[in-house]
Amino acid sequence: MAGSRGGFSSRLGFIMAAAGSAVGLGNIWGFPTQTASNGGAAFVLMYLVLAFCLAYPAFMAEILIGRYGQANAVTALQKMSKNIFQKRFAFVVGFGGVICAGLILSFYGIVAGWMIAHTAEPVAKLIGSDDAANWLVAFSFERNLIFTALFVSLTIFIISRGVEEGIEKWSKRLMPLMLTLLLILIGYVLTLDGASEGLEAYLNPDFSRIFEPDLVLSALGQAFFSLSLGTSVMIIYGSYISKSENMVSLGAQVTLIDVSIAFLAGLLIIPAMYVAQAQGVEIFAADGSLLSEDTLVFTVLPSLFESMGGVGLFVAIGFFALMTIAALTSSISMLEGPVSYAVERHNMERKKASIFIGIGIFLFSVIIMSNFESLFGLVITLSTKYGQPIVAMLCCVFVGWIWQRNSLLEEIKSGNESVEDGFFWKIWPVYTKVVCPTAIAMVFLHSL
Ligand code: PFF
Numbered sequence: 268m269a270g271s272r273g274g275f276s277s278r279l280g281f282i283m284a285a286a287g288s289a290v291g292l293g294n295i296w297g298f299p300t301q302t303a304s305n306g307g308a309a310f311v312l313m314y315l316v317l318a319f320c321l322a323y324p325a326f327m328a329e330i331l332i333g334r335y336g337q338a339n340a341v342t343a344l345q346k347m348s349k350n351i352f353q354k355r356f357a358f359v360v361g362f363g364g365v366i367c368a369g370l371i372l373s374f375y376g377i378v379a380g381w382m383i384a385h386t387a388e389p390v391a392k393l394i395g396s397d398d399a400a401n402w403l404v405a406f407s408f409e410r411n412l413i414f415t416a417l418f419v420s421l422t423i424f425i426i427s428r429g430v431e432e433g434i435e436k437w438s439k440r441l442m443p444l445m446l447t448l449l450l451i452l453i454g455y456v457l458t459l460d461g462a463s464e465g466l467e468a469y470l471n472p473d474f475s476r477i478f479e480p481d482l483v484l485s486a487l488g489q490a491f492f493s494l495s496l497g498t499s500v501m502i503i504y505g506s507y508i509s510k511s512e513n514m515v516s517l518g519a520q521v522t523l524i525d526v527s528i529a530f531l532a533g534l535l536i537i538p539a540m541y542v543a544q545a546q547g548v549e550i551f552a553a554d555g556s557l558l559s560e561d562t563l564v565f566t567v568l569p570s571l572f573e574s575m576g577g578v579g580l581f582v583a584i585g586f587f588a589l590m591t592i593a594a595l596t597s598s599i600s601m602l603e604g605p606v607s608y609a610v611e612r613h614n615m616e617r618k619k620a621s622i623f624i625g626i627g628i629f630l631f632s633v634i635i636m637s638n639f640e641s642l643f644g645l646v647i648t649l650s651t652k653y654g655q656p657i658v659a660m661l662c663c664v665f666v667g668w669i670w671q672r673n674s675l676l677e678e679i680k681s682g683n684e685s686v687e688d689g690f691f692w693k694i695w696p697v698y699t700k701v702v703c704p705t706a707i708a709m710v711f712l713h714s715l
Pocket of ligand 1: 288290291293294368492493495496498500598600601
């Protein structure tokens, strides 16, 4: 459908790009480690329920806003606003999402840089450069700076090429590669001693924990982060979808892929932790709780790879390359939010906007790196715990309370003529109007 503002060339193009945005460090690192520290399968069950019952409806709201508006988040929301107050509200919500995407990229780029450095470490060992290998995995300002710069440059490179030639083409290349790496690693880890104990912990629910407030809260946060909600990203991706596509099934497919890959990542990480334990690596702290998420990924798993001997070097390369690729297909969507805004609202040329905004976000990452202790956690909390739920909730409010019902129906019918007779149209509008905003607000208030 690539018109003058660009667009995905096919259904598959959108699915790969949106699933690429959704599947990232949140799935491969966040989901398994949160599952392990929140009662294993109980968390998985709650996550599945919340992903389909709350995150999917909110995801639908965002991609529909985008396809209706055929524009960046602010313009799209303003198109459905009827008066000056609604237009201002639209600006706050849309621009809030754009800022949120930029903030997330500023810390995500640092973490993704660590992933590249950890991919390079076994390569340095293979070529016999132990000093370089040690430098690559030691926390230092210089290392963080270089690898964040490298990662952000890759992100800028892809976004500057546009929707079809950049986002779509690279998502179509990287997503299958990522899935292949994931499956190979799962196949290998499951053959090792201790893996079955990990599977047991992952798949056997402790039902007594399922309604623990902290568990519910973490599962909802994880589901929203994973579907990239509340960041303007799904609005802009929705705006690149052809009017002839069935949005209900497209949205369901992306949600299903996202959830399935998180589940698969659990089949890799949790058994791997227990394999590490079987080999004498500590995975639990003295009080019986699981070690922190970053210790698991940057200490426990590398110790496991080391204990595997020569083959461990290749497993380590595969594992951290998997993380890097997953991060890249997500980071491009984070940059596309602000870039599409600058291109469409301020008439900037795409290439210039990509470089300018990419560098701006990188400079903010440098500030975070220079004040790591005080800023890193703060930016994560501000953007993912506050920003994302608030913006996602306001998008639901927009669809439920401001968008005229007939116009909404017309938009969903485009590409799906019979939607009116189906289950989706019977419950989703009320759901978006009342259930989603209330549930998000309740969970949000509780977290305060
Ligand atoms: N969904 C990504 C993940 O799970 O890692 C993170 C993400 C991507 C968040 C894009 C926000 C965003 F706009």
